[in-house]
Amino acid sequence: MVEGLQEWTAGLPAVLQWLGVMAAGAIPFVESYLGSAIGVVAGLNPVVAVLAAVVGNVITMTLVVLSADRLRRRRGTEAPEEMSPRKQRLRGIFDRFGVPGVSLLGQTVLPSQITSGALVAFGANTRGVIVWQIVSIILWGVLFGALAVLGVDLFASA
Structure with a gap:
């Protein structure tokens, strides 16, 4: 099955390969870690x-952070809403x-898009959230990419 996927992928233009992994990385719960492994x-x-999975994940996370920041600025200093147990835990x-x-x-529990949006809603500095999320996205992507390389190598030698 892995060989079939690899042969099919090899037949695609490089741009489509990149875009496919970028799209996977942009999806919450797939993100850079599973996107890297898929690639x-x-x-x-x-x-x-x-790199492709990280770029896809960073794009969507940044859009969510900037949207949450814009929403936070619009809401101003209104009374805070009641938080769900999950939000209270976060x-x-x-x-x-x-x-x-x-x-x-946070990526062990929730997607970076949700976590980063919540951080901004809690009042965290937007730039700080983006920087730390990018660091996290890169680290998780590299870790899972390396694990996938080891797993594919082990699987291929079996």
Whole structure:
């Protein structure tokens, strides 16, 4: 099955290979980590797979952050709305670990798009959220890309 996917992918123009992995990386819950793995398993060069997945993830995360910032500015200083238990938990983690901690660890629970939007809604600095999310997206993409390379190598040798 892996060989069939790799042969099919190899037959596509390079631009379509990149765009496919970028699109996968832009999808919440797929993001840079699974997008990188998909690209590697599909037969792309691991550097290309990670880069494409990261770019797709960064684009959508940045759009969400900028939209959340715009919404926060429009709302002004109105009374805060009632938070769901999930938002309360995320707020507690934010209060404890700050933007870097939530950005680096948040992807284990929620997509970067949701996490980053919530951070901005909580009042975090927009630029700081974008920077730390990009660091997190890159780290997770590289980690899963490397794991996919090891997994594909192990699978191919079996």
